[in-house]
Amino acid sequence: MHRIGDSAIAAVTVVALSSGVWLLGTAGTHAPPQPATAESRPDPGEEKLSAPALPPSPPTRIRIPSIRVNAPLMGLGLTSAGSLDVPPADDKNLAGWYEAGTTPGDTGTAIVAGHVDNTQGPAVFYDLGALRRGAAIELDRDDGSVAVFTVDAVEVYQAHNFPDEKVYGAAKRPELRVITCGGGYSKSTGYQGNVVVFAHLTGSR
Template sequence: MRSTRPTGSRTRGVRGVRGRGSRRLGDTAIAAVTVVALASGVWLLGGQSHTPPQPAAAEGRPDPGEERLSAPSLPPSPPLRIRIPAIRVNAPLMGLALTSSGSLDVPPAQNKNLAGWYEAGTTPGERGTAIVAGHVDNTEGPAVFYDLGALKRGARIEVDRRDGTVAEFTVDAVEVYAARDFPDQKVYGAASRPELRVITCGGGYSKTTGYQGNVVVFAHLTGSH
């Protein structure tokens, strides 16, 4: 991953999310161009290009009753690792800051099994909206969140934290948004319970502009140990 800006990127095939305003996470505002394109270019398998799975429409309609099932929030503690058993994700997390343009920076694209979290914002398990982002692929093939779009409602996400606790999240919805229609408030807005967003690239793919949108997983805290 490189810059989050959708134009002028130094990495072929990279495209970011363009919002309609800024959203504040913790004490730091993320600018209108918020998440990097989490892809580094088309890759080939058997001589043909392949695209990652995309969410089914049914995965984007959370059960209203899930709002009442949240576990108590945890004290702040930086995350170290994210695990999503259903799609075989087990990856370390690095801290991500904002670029000079106000965009969220991303992990280096050459490390395919690495994700990042917005370290100026909410820590996973703490009350509020925590943000994790990772590449969908790079020029060599699938990366850490390649299968994110195949995740189903009810799937489990675990985040190891520095204080020794493991925050356990349950997926509420999985959606894909075109860059021009990215819902800033829905994704980045404040939450009254501990919530998690996991983001990568998705939507249609163009060789000239890269991925046209983003896959976003919405989850909330349902336990810890």
């Protein structure tokens, strides 16, 4: 598989991962949960040890049991403007992964993205902001293996202050970022930023 370096999607935020239109009819009373703080990384000694990297293999499904996510994955590329493409908004239980980058479980930073909502209501990553440190994320892979990640932090960033290198930068161990929209909602402009989950590989089966 041809691999574009992690820096290829630097300066990209995925504010297109939500419509927010359904909120207009509910007065915003059902806005998705947001992380309590944007600086929630644990001390290094608190993190579970990393598992050995897995051979490259495309992911086919993501499961996050604590927030009841169980969704197929499609490959995502870059748009003509160089931003990360997004899954079709009309399928509320579909997420995507950046298929020109690192495959989840291999050494580096793998990227998974999905909508927080669509025009009908909550979508696949609606509850992403409710995840907590230590939660498990499982990704089924095409080779039959399952890569198991442990959440290190859940952070929210405003679009104008999105830390590209922190989110998309290269890693020396297998890491995962799961991204959706968040950061507050405005009827005039939609969601103001992104929720980002930081996780690293802690097992496989």
